Amino acid sequence: MERQTAEIRAKELQALLSGYNYDYHVLDSPSISDQEYDRLLKELIDIEEAYPDVRTPDSPTQRVGGTILEGFQKVEHRTPMLSLGNAFNEEDLRDFDRKIQETVGADRSYVCELKIDGLAVSLRYENGFFVQGATRGDGTIGEDITENLKTIRSIPLKMKEPYTMEVRGEAYMPKKSFQALNEQKDENGEEPFANPRNAAAGSLRQLDPKIAASRNLDVFVYSIADVGETGVTSHSEGLSLLDSIDFKTNKERRVCENIDQVIEYVEGWNEKRPQLPYEIDGIVIKVDSLAQQAELGFTAKSPRWAIAYKFPAEEVITTLRDIELSVGRTGAITPTAILEPVKVAGTTVSRASLHNEDLIREKDIRIGDHVVVKKAGDIIPEVVNVLEDRRTGEEQPFYMPTQCPECESDLVRIEGEVALRCINPKCPAQIREGFIHFVSRNAMNIDGLGEKVISQLFSANLIIDVADLYLLTKEQLIALERIGEKSADNLLKAIHVTKDNSLERLLFGLGIRHVGAKAAKTLAQHFESMERLQSATREQLTEINEIGEKMADSVVTYFESEEARELIGKLKEVGVQMEYKGTKRAEAGAVESPFSGKTIVLTGKLEQLTRNEAKEKIEGLGGKVTGSVSKKTDLLIAGADAGSKLTKAQDLGIEIWQEEKLVKELFE
The missing domain is CATH 3.40.50.10190 (BRCT domain)
Structure with a gap:
């Protein structure tokens, strides 16, 4: 492609992708499939790599995470990011309203907004372009996290109008992303995040922006720091302006004419908040008129024209009936509290993860205890503490077993990890979980082969390892409950199709510790065949930019095992593809x-x-x-x-x- 053609096409792709990105991440109304978006993005990346001078600061390619940072520079906020005073009940809210009326009179209105539980950020734009993003810090000095904020797709890299302004917002981690991240941490034997707020803050303070990019963060913008040239005269008008120039604001806001309407709004959201896909911890109430805000002014710590109503933490008491153990795909043993069913944050809870043995010891949790339970981030049930004064003496201390509850192999604790693990590669529980992982979307992607069918196949002794999936017959399948001839035909066809998958899918499906989907593709691209990867040394692996020592050790250890060599040999025999089929091979x-x-x-x-x-x-x-x-x-x-x-x-x-x-x- 000639340079002139490349420049025209790059501009076209940048505009298209920015529009699609806005539809998906701001309007929540996708206008293109993920596959088509990825294809257009890949085309733009290729053009910009061939002609770097056509890359612009607002190009969608700048969201994927750049080079690793050496540290965070300090940033002085041009307008201080002050904290808000708190209200905890109706009396506090009425007292706030009384003080407002004493200064500005009875002709006042308020804007009520959901208080997103995340990390406050400041976004600075010059002539419409995003040039710097920073944390709140102490309100005067924050940290420059621009590169990490660029990875949040709801933050426009270029706004529709060429304003020079600073806007404020709250970066947060949606509940779904938080749960997925903690499940992964549990599986890896790592300490989970306590709540989505900590997870969002931790993600945005990573020196590698690629980590922030992988965490699926989002943002709501809630104010213009200095309205300046915008001409807006009220807070609600400022939010509408932000909407019109591509920022994502929270649409659940409401303008209230009096304090009774404010209290009604607060009470309503205290009940409805479990339904939200993100965590809130209260309501922010602001005087709407900017002129009245100026008249009310500030104290040394906070504005007099705004207050944050904090929801009471919902904690309930129940009885811990038992502690069950489960074995994950990588052999991690996870204890789970079995509770007397109790309603917490809108749902009935009967189980809560206890994460690991250290947590049980630290909180002195015993079977039969009365415990305080809440939902971490209003999502994951968590045992907060034990009510020791309610003990009768009949409570039983819990001791982690020394043997796997599934296969009775000796459990080990790997140095540097808190989780106990079963390291028997033939452990039935690990094999079951391994099958579920092997057929999952990002691995071999066998459509129709879900957890229930896998359990049936396993219980019927039709599968021992994943290679057995490719030896299944129609007669074997239709003998299972709820599988007819058509379903059996479709399932066999879906299994057969995956024999031709590229190597990276197989690598990820094998479940090698520390090797995720991205690392699997990196390894497949580099070595191009299973044979070459199997013979790779630790030194050869660590020479690859994205492969660290921990992952290299895990890969070498896996391929050194007799069980792994036997499994790969069996997969070859049934015709599973062992080579990388991506761009590198095709171009060669x-x-x-x-x-x-x-x-x-x-x-x-x-x-x-x-x-x-x-x-x-x-x-x-x-x-x-x-x-x-x-x-x-x-x-x-x-x-x-x-x-x-x-x-x-x-x-x-x-x-x-x-x-x-x-x-x-x-x-x-």
Whole structure:
């Protein structure tokens, strides 16, 4: 591509991706599939790598996390980020209103907003471009976390109007992201985050922006620090302006004409807050008029025109009936409290994770104790403490076993970890969890093979290791409960299709400790075959930029085990792909196929493959999948209900295949 063409296309892609990003992360209304977004982003990355001068500061490519930082520079806030005074009950709110009226009179209104429990941040823009982001710090001096904030997709890198301004907001971790992150930490034997606020703060203070990018953070912007050239005269007007120039504000806000309406709003959200996908810990109430705010002024610590109502922490008392143990995929033994069912934050809780033995000892938790329970971050049930004064003497101390509760192998505690582990690779619980991981979306992605079916197969002794999945027969499947002939056919087809997956999916599916989906792809790209990776030394592995010593040791240890060598040999025998099929091989001319060097468009509904699977396999065989039909298109794959793209391809005389032919060329 010539430079002039590249510049035009880069601008087009930057505008398109910024628009799609706004639709998804601000409006919560996706206008494009994830696969298509990723394809366009990859195209833009390629152009900017070839022509670095076309890359702009607001390019969507700048959100993926840059180079590792050496530390955080101090930032002086141009307008101090003051804390708010607190209210804890109705009397406090009425007292706040009384003081407001004593200064500005009865003609006042308030804006009520949800108090997001996250990390306060300041975002500075010059001529519409995001130039610096900082933490609150002590209110006067914060830390420059610009690169980490760029990874939050709801923060515009360029606003619609060329304002020079500083806006304030709250960066937070959604409940779903928090739960997933802590589950991963538990699995790795790491200390979980106490709540989403700590998780968000910890993520934004990582020196490697890629870590922040992986944590799925979000932000709500709640004010303009200095309205200056904007011309707004009220806080609510300022929020509307922020909406219009691409910022994400919280739409649950309300303008209240009197304190009774404020109290009604507070009480309503105290009941409804468990339904929110993010954590709030109160309500912020602000005088709406900026002129009245100026008249009211500040104390040394906080504005007189705003207050934060803090929700009472919901804690309940129940009885701890028992402690159960579960064995995870990596052998980590996790204790779980079995509770007398009790309602907490809107839901009934009967189980709570105790994380590890150290926590049980630290809190002196015993079976039969009366315990205080809350939901960490209003999500995960947690035992806060024990009510020792209610003990009768019948409570039983709990001791972690020395043997695995599933296979009775000796448990070990690896140096530097808090979790006890079963290291028997043939442990039934680990194998079950390993199967679930192996078939999961980011691994082999076997559609229709869920946890229930795996449990049935395992209980019927039809599978011992993951290679056995590829030896299943229709007769074996239809003998299982609730699996008919059609379901069996579909499942066998879904399993068969995954034999041709690229190496990185298999590597991730094997569940090698510390090797996530991204590291699996890095290893597959570098070594290109299972054989070369199996023979890699620790030194060769650590030479790869993204592979550290811990991961290298884990990879070498895995491939040194006899069980792993036997499993990989068995997978080879049943025909599972052992080579990387990505861009590197295709560009090197290692793949010759009917798709090599061709530009291909997929349209309509595919029945036997997902759109993403088809794209991945075609590109693995040297083809290029695009989203639109043009004179440069070589081949169109038409699924069911194909529409305008099929018509255009017919008009241009482009070769057209049905899905059946695609599947035949891919797998036969």
